[in-house]
Amino acid sequence: MNDYQNILEYFNQLPTLVKVVWVISIALFTLILGLIAYLKILRINLRRNEIKRIKYQEIYEEHLINYLYAGDNIDEISTEQREFINKMKKDISIEFNRNILVAVMTKLVNDISGEVATAIYKLYTETGLIDYSLQKLKARKWEIIASGIYELTQFEVKHVYKEIEKLIKHPHKEVRNQAQLYLVNLFQFKGLKFLNDLEYQLSEWNQIQLLEILQKFDNQEITDITIWLKSTNISVVEFALKLAKVYNQFESKETLLELLRHDNKELKVQTINVLTYFYDTECKTYLKSNFHQSSESEQIAFFKLLENVAENSDEDFVIENISHPNFKIKLAALKILKDINPDKFNYLEIAKNNTDAKRIIEFIEHN
Amino acid sequence: MSNKKKIVLAEDNSTLSLLLKFRLQKEGYDLFIAADGKQAIELIEEHTPELILSDIMMPYISGLEVISHVRNKLEMKVPIIVFSAAGQEEMVLKAFNLGANDFMGKPFSPNELVIRVKRLLSS
Amino acid sequence: MDSSTVRIILLIIHILFFIYAFSVVFSYIFLSFISAIESSQYLKRNSFVNYNEILSSTVSPSISIIAPAYNESLNIIENVRSLLSSHYVNYDVIIVNDGSKDDSLEKLIKAYDLVNVNYLINYQVPTKPLRAGVFKSTNPAFEKLIVVDKENGGKADALNCGLNISQSKYVACIDVDCLLLEDALQKMIKPFLELTDVKVIASGGVIRIANACEIKEGKLININLPNKFIEIAQILEYLRSFLLGRMAWSRLNGLLVISGAFGMFDKKIAIDVGGYDTNTVGEDMEIIVRMRRRMEEENIKYRVAYIPDPLCWTEAPDNYKILISQRNRWTRGTIEVLKKHRKIGFNPKYKLLGILSYPYWFFYERLAPIIEVIGMLYFAVLIALDNVKWDYAFAFFVSAYLFTIMFTIIAIYSEELTYHQYTKKGTGFKLLLVTLLEPFVLHPFILYAAIKGNIDYYFNKKIKWGEMTRKGLSKTES
Numbered sequence: 005m006n007d008y009q010n011i012l013e014y015f016n017q018l019p020t021l022v023k024v025v026w027v028i029s030i031a032l033f034t035l036i037l038g039l040i041a042y043l044k045i046l047r048i049n050l051r052r053n054e055i056k057r058i059k060y061q062e063i064y065e066e067h068l069i070n071y072l073y074a075g076d077n078i079d080e081i082s083t084e085q086r087e088f089i090n091k092m093k094k095d096i097s098i099e100f101n102r103n104i105l106v107a108v109m110t111k112l113v114n115d116i117s118g119e120v121a122t123a124i125y126k127l128y129t130e131t132g133l134i135d136y137s138l139q140k141l142k143a144r145k146w147e148i149i150a151s152g153i154y155e156l157t158q159f160e161v162k163h164v165y166k167e168i169e170k171l172i173k174h175p176h177k178e179v180r181n182q183a184q185l186y187l188v189n190l191f192q193f194k195g196l197k198f199l200n201d202l203e204y205q206l207s208e209w210n211q212i213q214l215l216e217i218l219q220k221f222d223n224q225e226i227t228d229i230t231i232w233l234k235s236t237n238i239s240v241v242e243f244a245l246k247l248a249k250v251y252n253q254f255e256s257k258e259t260l261l262e263l264l265r266h267d268n269k270e271l272k273v274q275t276i277n278v279l280t281y282f283y284d285t286e287c288k289t290y291l292k293s294n295f296h297q298s299s300e301s302e303q304i305a306f307f308k309l310l311e312n313v314a315e316n317s318d319e320d321f322v323i324e325n326i327s328h329p330n331f332k333i334k335l336a337a338l339k340i341l342k343d344i345n346p347d348k349f350n351y352l353e354i355a356k357n358n359t360d361a362k363r364i365i366e367f368i369e370h371n
Numbered sequence: 372m373s374n375k376k377k378i379v380l381a382e383d384n385s386t387l388s389l390l391l392k393f394r395l396q397k398e399g400y401d402l403f404i405a406a407d408g409k410q411a412i413e414l415i416e417e418h419t420p421e422l423i424l425s426d427i428m429m430p431y432i433s434g435l436e437v438i439s440h441v442r443n444k445l446e447m448k449v450p451i452i453v454f455s456a457a458g459q460e461e462m463v464l465k466a467f468n469l470g471a472n473d474f475m476g477k478p479f480s481p482n483e484l485v486i487r488v489k490r491l492l493s494s
Numbered sequence: 495m496d497s498s499t500v501r502i503i504l505l506i507i508h509i510l511f512f513i514y515a516f517s518v519v520f521s522y523i524f525l526s527f528i529s530a531i532e533s534s535q536y537l538k539r540n541s542f543v544n545y546n547e548i549l550s551s552t553v554s555p556s557i558s559i560i561a562p563a564y565n566e567s568l569n570i571i572e573n574v575r576s577l578l579s580s581h582y583v584n585y586d587v588i589i590v591n592d593g594s595k596d597d598s599l600e601k602l603i604k605a606y607d608l609v610n611v612n613y614l615i616n617y618q619v620p621t622k623p624l625r626a627g628v629f630k631s632t633n634p635a636f637e638k639l640i641v642v643d644k645e646n647g648g649k650a651d652a653l654n655c656g657l658n659i660s661q662s663k664y665v666a667c668i669d670v671d672c673l674l675l676e677d678a679l680q681k682m683i684k685p686f687l688e689l690t691d692v693k694v695i696a697s698g699g700v701i702r703i704a705n706a707c708e709i710k711e712g713k714l715i716n717i718n719l720p721n722k723f724i725e726i727a728q729i730l731e732y733l734r735s736f737l738l739g740r741m742a743w744s745r746l747n748g749l750l751v752i753s754g755a756f757g758m759f760d761k762k763i764a765i766d767v768g769g770y771d772t773n774t775v776g777e778d779m780e781i782i783v784r785m786r787r788r789m790e791e792e793n794i795k796y797r798v799a800y801i802p803d804p805l806c807w808t809e810a811p812d813n814y815k816i817l818i819s820q821r822n823r824w825t826r827g828t829i830e831v832l833k834k835h836r837k838i839g840f841n842p843k844y845k846l847l848g849i850l851s852y853p854y855w856f857f858y859e860r861l862a863p864i865i866e867v868i869g870m871l872y873f874a875v876l877i878a879l880d881n882v883k884w885d886y887a888f889a890f891f892v893s894a895y896l897f898t899i900m901f902t903i904i905a906i907y908s909e910e911l912t913y914h915q916y917t918k919k920g921t922g923f924k925l926l927l928v929t930l931l932e933p934f935v936l937h938p939f940i941l942y943a944a945i946k947g948n949i950d951y952y953f954n955k956k957i958k959w960g961e962m963t964r965k966g967l968s969k970t971e972s
Binding site: 018019021022025026028029032033035036039040043044046047050051054147150151154178182205206207208209211212213215216239246250331332335363364367370371 | 538539541542544553554555612614616618684686687688689690691885886889890892893896897899900903904906907910911914917919922926
């Protein structure tokens, strides 16, 4: 008691600033004690949950496999299967278990097709998991909506496409992205209709994802891509160019040639790349005449094209560019020359200071 | 000594591997399950299976290296089926170059796999 | 000088110290807060990303991993194996053997069936010449590997050589002894492909400490907390720096440094600005500052991204001697970079970079050790003159200590709530114990190293240049 009074007396005679500092210190100290105590609890919970998660994952894996092999007829649900469904219905009312079950089912359905996959979709509906996913679409938080769409995609729930189409213009990028993935995963090329009036930019990442999904399917009948090549949305044009290349859309060549006159330089480069892939010769005259006005990346792309399709008539143009300051163009020019006129290449006179060209020639000769 | 034919299955998706194990056991094969390429090589060396099923992308040692090890180091002629995901066409080509006999693109149907397994093991 | 002038001068000094201390506290609280927001958003954004969809070889952009190696013979085979096992498809691995005096090259040739190939190099960035040349494997399983053998020129020079060799759109520059997780490339490339309204010029990764972790054949099998105090203390330091500091700076788009041990760049921009600077020991920080500076000067909207996932693991110094030499070098690197780019500091033309990032780095990284030492000397003088107001001193000391502790505990929390890598029982207790002791045990060494770095920089040119030539990339100096 005496000590306490002494401390109190000491504190009272202190200058205000020091008093404030002590008050802060005491607050910090209490906070730290609280944080330490909670850290202990947090770590215990995390560890417990992890053990529980692994346990349930194993249980559900085994249940799921048993379920899949318990039915003799895929169209009918056996009594054994019905029992499992009822048990699951109870389990999944707890979010923790529901997430694990969905994860296990997703993992399998990703790698499996055919009857087994169909059986899993059916299970998703029968257990009522589908209702939880649909409920998520109505949530306010974007991450919940997105995960709802993700689940509906994984288990191929086609009949809700109208709901999902509405979300294609959602203000949050991730929701839009998931909605696009849903449409393309479930309706393939038909699902790409959203590109017609897309206002947002489609990121490179999205484009790659969409292409990957399209390539998964056996049905590779692509719809007409001209409308997208002519889109005012640059990213849609970029995506259409990728489609043109992957699906060999020779018939869109006219539109591609028009794109060479586009304002966007990067787009022009990508167009040249597609034409290179098509071994197109028609674009040569235009690109040659515009060569000096184009950006360096366009010039490099054009020379890549020439490497595929150069003819004797290109010789002068190619020789002109042997001393081009850009290394890649120099290399391409010399390679082309060797192809179209080996004699000329062998007796080429290179300016003394053009050391790069000399190295390139030596390299080409030895390969 | 059982006369069941032995299959080593290397696959890091535990659910898929369990599903295939049940399925192939039902067909009368003896299954050894590896979760990664390293375990696969150990099981192959220990059991000299009649068939190897292997995913291409796996932790620790890839399916390609498993094939390379089986064909070049162990000099075994055992048939190998690889599983690949979409977009791994290049890897599949490499797998064939290294000596794989067949491939299944994911997602695949387990029934189809059983047909191919039977075909390879009966000839 | 009469006593009233002295008193006024002292008062001004006191006020400056007070402002400094207060602003440190404030900035730490501010950064923690920002980092909490950014971490939770990052995790939400990436919770249902299917990284497998981006693996395809035909459409996803190409990446080169560039790993300089200097006398790494001991572990080089394993390290290369780890780099070759990434799950990304469209990538290659360029090992630049920077004039090693050991048998690294012979070992690589033998282990990976390498042969010398004719390779045309576009010397966009000048480097030291090649020695034995360029090697590739005859085994299709190692098709992605390129080994370059060149004369010694230091880490920056080796990285530049890799930039010249690479044919890819993006380059990931890493220390060869780093262990990369298999999905590292997918995660690091994501910001480059994802943002449509700004140009991403680089993305930085987190460095995690691999001491005591179980590693087999270049793979991380088991994550363990090391036993030595010095190692655990560094783990806490890294958590603070990567999960709180850099996370917050990335949110503000003010990140000034990407760890040299793991960062990804847009190759074209990295080459356009001239590659790595071979005249500094802080080349990893320098190139970022230079790239940012270029973007600001050309008025391009850009971003330096940051990926907080634990993707890159490396061995940290486990004794004070090596730790001190590492921190000495870091200090000199910081001084050199800030000096070289003095122009951007406090310059509103460089926006956030000039008025926030640079000053922050200058005051709280560059000057912090100096101010701390001045404070200590001042306190010593006061003790000598028996002029200490112990009431003040004691109260401030306790609150400063408590604040440090709290900040570290927040860092531990951010780890537990995000990645929770140390799952074993008892590690929480160890981390807390080290948290309490670290300010008294590790910090003095760090402070000493920083001061020594300053002294070496200003007064010991010989050491500076001596180190330049033998500056290798040995494991301990990563």
